[in-house]
Amino acid sequence: MDTTKSVLETGKLLYDIFCKQIGHITNPEKKMEQLDKNARYLFAWRDDVEERTRESPNVATRESRLWLEDVKKLEVEVQSIKEHMRCSNVFSRPMLGKRVGDVIEEITDLNNKRPKLKGNEFSNTPLEKVEPQIVGMNSLTDSEPRLQKILGLTADVRIGKIGIWGMGGIGKTRTLKLLNNRLEESHMFDIVIWVTVSEEGSRRKVQNDVAERLKCTKKDMSDNGLRVFISNKLSGKKFLLILDDIWEIIDLSDVGIPILNQDNGCKVLLTTRDFGVCQQMETDVEIQMEKLTEEEARSLFNEKVGAISTSPHIEPIARDIVKKCGGLPLAIIVIGSSLRRKNDVAVWRNTLRELQLPCTSQIKGMEKEEFSCLRISYDRLPNNCERSLFLYCSLYPEDSQILITELVEYCWLEGYIQGVDSIEKARDVGHHMVMNLVDASLLERCDNEEGVKMHDIIRDFALKEASGFLVKTGKHVKHPPEEKQWLQSQKISLMRCSLGCLSERPNCESLSTLLLQDNDQLTMIPHSFFECMHSLRILDLSGTEIKSLPSSLWNVVNLCGLYLKDCLKLEELPSQVGALKQLEVLHLGGSTAIKYLPREVGELTRLKRLIVGFKTCNRWQILNDGEDTKEWNMKLRVPTGIIPKLQLLEELSLYVYPLKVIPLGNVERFCVEKEEWDDESMEVVVEELCRLEHLTYFDAYFPKVECLEHFLRHSKSVKATSWFRRFRFRVGTEEKVPFVAVPFGQRQEWKRCLVCKGGLGMSHAAAIMETLSHSSYFHLLDNGTIRKLSELGLANMNELKECRVESCEKMETLFDGDEKQEACALLPNLGTLEIRNLPELRSLCDGPLLPGTLSKLRRLELNSCYKNLKKVFQLGIIRQLYSLEYLSIG
Numbered sequence: 001m002d003t004t005k006s007v008l009e010t011g012k013l014l015y016d017i018f019c020k021q022i023g024h025i026t027n028p029e030k031k032m033e034q035l036d037k038n039a040r041y042l043f044a045w046r047d048d049v050e051e052r053t054r055e056s057p058n059v060a061t062r063e064s065r066l067w068l069e070d071v072k073k074l075e076v077e078v079q080s081i082k083e084h085m086r087c088s089n090v091f092s093r094p095m096l097g098k099r100v101g102d103v104i105e106e107i108t109d110l111n112n113k114r115p116k117l118k119g120n121e122f123s124n125t126p127l128e129k130v131e132p133q134i135v136g137m138n139s140l141t142d143s144e145p146r147l148q149k150i151l152g153l154t155a156d157v158r159i160g161k162i163g164i165w166g167m168g169g170i171g172k173t174r175t176l177k178l179l180n181n182r183l184e185e186s187h188m189f190d191i192v193i194w195v196t197v198s199e200e201g202s203r204r205k206v207q208n209d210v211a212e213r214l215k216c217t218k219k220d221m222s223d224n225g226l227r228v229f230i231s232n233k234l235s236g237k238k239f240l241l242i243l244d245d246i247w248e249i250i251d252l253s254d255v256g257i258p259i260l261n262q263d264n265g266c267k268v269l270l271t272t273r274d275f276g277v278c279q280q281m282e283t284d285v286e287i288q289m290e291k292l293t294e295e296e297a298r299s300l301f302n303e304k305v306g307a308i309s310t311s312p313h314i315e316p317i318a319r320d321i322v323k324k325c326g327g328l329p330l331a332i333i334v335i336g337s338s339l340r341r342k343n344d345v346a347v348w349r350n351t352l353r354e355l356q357l358p359c360t361s362q363i364k365g366m367e368k369e370e371f372s373c374l375r376i377s378y379d380r381l382p383n384n385c386e387r388s389l390f391l392y393c394s395l396y397p398e399d400s401q402i403l404i405t406e407l408v409e410y411c412w413l414e415g416y417i418q419g420v421d422s423i424e425k426a427r428d429v430g431h432h433m434v435m436n437l438v439d440a441s442l443l444e445r446c447d448n449e450e451g452v453k454m455h456d457i458i459r460d461f462a463l464k465e466a467s468g469f470l471v472k473t474g475k476h477v478k479h480p481p482e483e484k485q486w487l488q489s490q491k492i493s494l495m496r497c498s499l500g501c502l503s504e505r506p507n508c509e510s511l512s513t514l515l516l517q518d519n520d521q522l523t524m525i526p527h528s529f530f531e532c533m534h535s536l537r538i539l540d541l542s543g544t545e546i547k548s549l550p551s552s553l554w555n556v557v558n559l560c561g562l563y564l565k566d567c568l569k570l571e572e573l574p575s576q577v578g579a580l581k582q583l584e585v586l587h588l589g590g591s592t593a594i595k596y597l598p599r600e601v602g603e604l605t606r607l608k609r610l611i612v613g614f615k616t617c618n619r620w621q622i623l624n625d626g627e628d629t630k631e632w633n634m635k636l637r638v639p640t641g642i643i644p645k646l647q648l649l650e651e652l653s654l655y656v657y658p659l660k661v662i663p664l665g666n667v668e669r670f671c672v673e674k675e676e677w678d679d680e681s682m683e684v685v686v687e688e689l690c691r692l693e694h695l696t697y698f699d700a701y702f703p704k705v706e707c708l709e710h711f712l713r714h715s716k717s718v719k720a721t722s723w724f725r726r727f728r729f730r731v732g733t734e735e736k737v738p739f740v741a742v743p744f745g746q747r748q749e750w751k752r753c754l755v756c757k758g759g760l761g762m763s764h765a766a767a768i769m770e771t772l773s774h775s776s777y778f779h780l781l782d783n784g785t786i787r788k789l790s791e792l793g794l795a796n797m798n799e800l801k802e803c804r805v806e807s808c809e810k811m812e813t814l815f816d817g818d819e820k821q822e823a824c825a826l827l828p829n830l831g832t833l834e835i836r837n838l839p840e841l842r843s844l845c846d847g848p849l850l851p852g853t854l855s856k857l858r859r860l861e862l863n864s865c866y867k868n869l870k871k872v873f874q875l876g877i878i879r880q881l882y883s884l885e886y887l888s889i890g
Helices: 002-025 029-056 063-086 092-112 142-152 172-185 204-211 221-236 275-280 295-305 315-326 331-337 345-356 368-379 384-395 404-414 425-438 456-465 482-489 551-555 574-577 599-603 619-625 630-632 679-689 705-713 718-723 762-771 817-823
Strands: 161-165 193-195 239-246 269-274 286-289 451-453 470-471 490-495 511-515 537-539 560-562 583-586 609-615 651-657 661-665 667-671 695-701 726-731 751-758 777-781 802-808 832-836 859-863 886-889
Touching: 029 063, 029 092, 029 832, 063 092, 142 161, 142 172, 142 269, 142 286, 142 384, 161 275, 172 239, 193 204, 221 239, 269 275, 275 286, 295 315, 295 331, 315 345, 331 345, 331 368, 345 368, 368 456, 384 404, 384 425, 384 456, 384 470, 384 490, 404 425, 404 451, 404 537, 404 560, 425 451, 470 482, 560 751, 574 599, 599 726, 679 695, 679 705, 679 751, 695 705, 695 751, 705 718, 705 726, 705 762, 751 762
Parallel strands: 161 269, 161 286, 193 239, 239 269, 470 490, 490 511, 511 537, 537 560, 560 583, 583 609, 609 651, 651 695, 695 726, 726 751, 751 777, 777 802, 802 832, 832 859, 859 886
Antiparallel strands: 661 667
């Protein structure tokens, strides 16, 4: 037995040795081709570095000189290999093949060590490679043959532009998303840029999306300025530009995309429903997306439906249903989702019968089979409320993210969510309805989990199905609807348009929703505009440039939701607002210019949600506004007596935006100036806030810790709800809670935030500790007494996901061995830790750590802590940080 084992092991060893030798002998041309390709890019980098250092000798570093010497040595080795390859024989090939492999590894290593020069980072440093795409539809192996074909074409140096075309819903976008994510594993491109163009796309939209991917921070750049920026940024980079869902020709040179050629290896990959667009874009090769084969379709259907599809009674019906779906992935997914885990044979038979009925209408770009599939899934939704919510999604622009909270709030105000008596309950019911639509594949989840998207084909279906919907979105829309269109509409969406004016007095008695947000050229609304809108329930004017509200608005007595977010030039909320007795949501958040609330807000006794962003008024502004300083100082931002009248309030945000306009030559410049809310005023407000019983979200400033302590002790809401579901408390500072440090493009704010500035007064620290125990975000700054963070009680920090400690002059460590008696992991959920300007910091922690401590920490930043901090990581800490992804020390 031992002899046999020995022989087998010897045989395996010999096999491994000879296999390696055979690998070096076979395909020498392919290995040399790989060597040439890798070396070509390395030597191009070398030439660029030498050119830069010749032009500006002072930018060279020791690192760059050493790197150039190594590349020079390697170039000699590459030339030697090429000469030996020309005159080699079969016996010398194994050794030569191994030598080629070693040189390829050295080239890869030098490519990864591209040097930096003095000053800015060297301009040809690689950009981020891939932004992963969420594949909303199923990602089965049915796409693998297509993926391999497209990957092969992207590697072909003779091909610059690839066009993928086919009908809507055939799986073009899904295939490219899978391809995009597959490229994450390769080193084929320096950067992959994904742009969803859509039917309303334009050159400027493409420019904006490309510039955002390239980290352009200037939003107001001209078309030509963006073109130059993009061209300079991509010059010398090997990029792949993916243009998804093109409807008409786009001149890439006008966008700023450099010319594609064999030397730079750059590619453009586009998808379209129209083969003619491929021809107009002058693609080098076109791939038509074919329908799924019967086997692929069946596999996809079974995965969506589950094991029930293979049961003896259902399997024959399932086979016929798959055939009726005609090989269309979207149809298969939608129908399969509607039948998931349904074991009633009658339901399956009825689905097949409905699929066999002739279609009565058809949508552009869709086959009749797909239209009938969507209708079945739509009809199968459990109630009219869910169907109405689904149709409401079509009011949003094509391919846009739909925030779930916003969508649900609109639908609650429209009356689609019934049987609830609070916003929180409405949100829960609405969220459940949205998830039902996701499960039915009628909506797709976004990557940040706070939004959903609607496939453009499904949106076409919804708009066809909806009655009385008028939807015109996108910057190409410059004129308001015609009179006849207003008259026939129940819901109008003119989001993100370029409207410069509106109709004087549109006749629309049945209009219930009017969405005008993000019309950044709309500066004025006619005085008589709302005179014939008696049924209006929702009005969104957020992100417009209006300076005042028309008098006719106060006659819209059925209005339930008024949204004026980020209206930068709206300086006053008129006292006539008190006439809107049915108002339940008043949103004045964002950077509004409003200075105070009128006393008549107290008459809005049905308000459940009040969000206000005040403009700071300092002496400089008062004098320039022509107001009397003494008179203004007598005005409270929230007049006494308003809050106690709003007994139904569930959400309240009162924030002061310290915005100041300073003239500089001929330019008006905005700057942020730290100015806190008048302490006495806020103490009066806090006293009145204690009387509210239904608050679940509260965003406010507390001038002192004592003020917070008083609120927590006497608040009826705290006693009634056992704590707030969401809050943002700022103690001693009006600083806005900053964004959480998460990957670019995915930023969101934590829902439970605490910011403390200055001395906490340990005699009142119980209020801080209590709030901290419910917080997911904590920012401590300008504290001159605390020596270690654990003085606030580590047990109170178990829920923290992000912590920032800044300018605390006596803090020496976060925690030490004194906390052992707690016998539990410390900061177990903390994902981000930022420490800045702690002059006395000597260590992150002292003593051994229990398992699980800092186990979820992904991001750590240390800045300006150099005085006493000699060692960032002690052995006990480094062993715990197995989730760390980002480290910054400055």
